[in-house]
Amino acid sequence: MATILETNGLKKNYLSKPALRDITLRLDSGRILGLMGPNGSGKTTFMKIIAGLQKPSGGTFAVCGETAGVKTKGLVSFLPDRNALYSWMRASDAIDFYADFFADFDRAKALDMLGFMKLEPGQKVKEMSKGMTEKMDLVLAFSRKARLFLLDEPLGGVDPVARERIVSTIIKTWTEDSSIIISTHLVNDVERLFNDVAFIDSGEVILTGDAETLRSERGKSIDQLYLEIFADR
Amino acid sequence: MLEIIKYQLKGRKESLALLLGIFAAVNAIAWAFAGIGLFRGLDRLPAACAFWFPVSIAVTVIVTIVSFFLCGSGHVNDLLWRNTSYLMLTIPRRGWEILAGRLIAGLAEFLAIAVPAFVMMSVHLAFIGAYAGPGGLGFWGFLSQIYGRIFVANPAPTALALLLALCVFVTAGVALTFAAIASRSFVRNRGLATAAIIAIFVFVSHRVSDLGIKLSERLGWFVRLPIAVPEFSMRGSAFGSGGVSQSFAGSAQQLAIPVAPFLCFLAVAAALFALSAWLLERKVEL
Numbered sequence: 062m063a064t065i066l067e068t069n070g071l072k073k074n075y076l077s078k079p080a081l082r083d084i085t086l087r088l089d090s091g092r093i094l095g096l097m098g099p100n101g102s103g104k105t106t107f108m109k110i111i112a113g114l115q116k117p118s119g120g121t122f123a124v125c126g127e128t129a130g131v132k133t134k135g136l137v138s139f140l141p142d143r144n145a146l147y148s149w150m151r152a153s154d155a156i157d158f159y160a161d162f163f164a165d166f167d168r169a170k171a172l173d174m175l176g177f178m179k180l181e182p183g184q185k186v187k188e189m190s191k192g193m194t195e196k197m198d199l200v201l202a203f204s205r206k207a208r209l210f211l212l213d214e215p216l217g218g219v220d221p222v223a224r225e226r227i228v229s230t231i232i233k234t235w236t237e238d239s240s241i242i243i244s245t246h247l248v249n250d251v252e253r254l255f256n257d258v259a260f261i262d263s264g265e266v267i268l269t270g271d272a273e274t275l276r277s278e279r280g281k282s283i284d285q286l287y288l289e290i291f292a293d294r
Numbered sequence: 295m296l297e298i299i300k301y302q303l304k305g306r307k308e309s310l311a312l313l314l315g316i317f318a319a320v321n322a323i324a325w326a327f328a329g330i331g332l333f334r335g336l337d338r339l340p341a342a343c344a345f346w347f348p349v350s351i352a353v354t355v356i357v358t359i360v361s362f363f364l365c366g367s368g369h370v371n372d373l374l375w376r377n378t379s380y381l382m383l384t385i386p387r388r389g390w391e392i393l394a395g396r397l398i399a400g401l402a403e404f405l406a407i408a409v410p411a412f413v414m415m416s417v418h419l420a421f422i423g424a425y426a427g428p429g430g431l432g433f434w435g436f437l438s439q440i441y442g443r444i445f446v447a448n449p450a451p452t453a454l455a456l457l458l459a460l461c462v463f464v465t466a467g468v469a470l471t472f473a474a475i476a477s478r479s480f481v482r483n484r485g486l487a488t489a490a491i492i493a494i495f496v497f498v499s500h501r502v503s504d505l506g507i508k509l510s511e512r513l514g515w516f517v518r519l520p521i522a523v524p525e526f527s528m529r530g531s532a533f534g535s536g537g538v539s540q541s542f543a544g545s546a547q548q549l550a551i552p553v554a555p556f557l558c559f560l561a562v563a564a565a566l567f568a569l570s571a572w573l574l575e576r577k578v579e580l
Contacts, residue, residue: 145380
């Protein structure tokens with residue numbers, strides 16, 4: 062198994078306030094990591110750093126052995142927690158955009174997924190509902206043959222049917238030579254996908270490990286573990 | 295970079311069409327009144343033109359000036375302060391490619407506004423000339439005179455003026471881009487940072503301009519252009535009655551333009567562009 066992501070002592074400070082403290086993680090290919098923690102725990106900051114949208118204050122990270130830069134942006138497919146598409150775009154324009162900028166983008170897969178998500182190529186982004194834009198963003202992010210997928214709250218704000226479609230898409234997209242990191246509060250809906258989990262609080266990883274091992278060792282589901290860990294914090 | 299230009303222009307297409315539509319509408323109204331007056335043989339612009347001419351000129355000039363700054367900076371605020379920045383800053387492209395693509399697209403967009411604006415202003419001038427200028431020349435005669443004097447009689451000064459305008463456009467645009475990127479990189483108070491950086495730029499520009507003029511004087515770097523000023527006479531006011539006739543004798547003058555200040559400004563623009571690209575890649579955070 063190849064190492065897809067490796068972080069060593071990753072730190073991020075906003076002025077004097079620490080947002081991430083010494084995050085050291087390793088993610089091998091074919092694994093799905095659940096990154097869990099309450100609001101403000103540092104999940105999004107961590108993902109933004111790996112996606113190249115923020116710079117670490119300390120420590121290093123590498124994606125497939127490449128240090129942060131233009132090359133890692135070509136290896137990482139990031140699904141942000143907000144709609145980043147231009148409002149003038151139609152779904153087909155967004156697909157063209159990704160095809161033009163990402164060498165690993167699979168247009169046929171995107172069109173196929175568009176149908177699966179019940180979206181029309183001619184639909185304008187500004188006329189899409191929140192759930193529809195989330196599905197559109199997911200179509201684009203998952204139509205790449207990236208080595209690392211970063212999904213920041215992919216289930217937030219969507220109805221249960223759409224949620225199920227998103228989970229199915231994640232399962233369909235999973236390959237042996239890539240890895241996925243999912244940050245979410247809706248642990249119950251996706252915990253069956255996780256191979257590994259990392260609980261993060263105040264910028265620090267407080268518990269990490271193989272999801273199945275944690276379940277059997279603690280005799281609890283990941284959702285129950287989440288509640289137990291964060292109930293008093 | 296071509297893809298950046300393509301999507302930037304695609305994104306601006308609707309706004310551009312709207313702006314040009316507004317241009318066309320207000321100017322067409324002003325021309326309609328002026329045209330009717332000419333058709334009826336009036337010797338001064340109709341009363342409605344006293345309202346529509348200033349309005350159409352103001353709209354055209356203000357939109358062009360605002361576009362100068364927005365397009366010149368490649369709409370950099372959209373790149374840095376909107377959700378769409380997540381898209382543009384996660385594509386595997388170097389900072390200089392993103393910025394250059396946006397600046398080139400901005401230049402194309404500005405030309406798409408400035409050229410019609412120039413044409414519209416020349417039509418206004420031709421109408422004013424048809425009413426107030428030498429008798430018998432008429433609207434079309436005046437219009438052809440305007441273009442003839444600019445492009446046929448003075449091709450070299452016109453080309454140089456366009457080149458200098460391009461230099462000012464690039465320098466101002468890059469300075470604004472740098473101000474926005476620097477404020478996004480270091481200071482979260484966007485307004486304060488932008489104001490501070492613009493103030494510094496104005497100070498630096500003043501110094502660079504002084505240095506350039508001294509350099510030109512010392513090294514003799516001047517472009518000397520002959521300008522043909524043809525004979526011209528005005529027989530009265532286009533808007534009112536009882537204007538005084540004036541005539542201007544034709545002459546050929548020489549214009550000496552110092553070259554060094556523009557070269558200095560281009561050097562400053564190149565340095566700021568390189569710094570902006572570096573900041574975009576290494577320091578800008580969302």
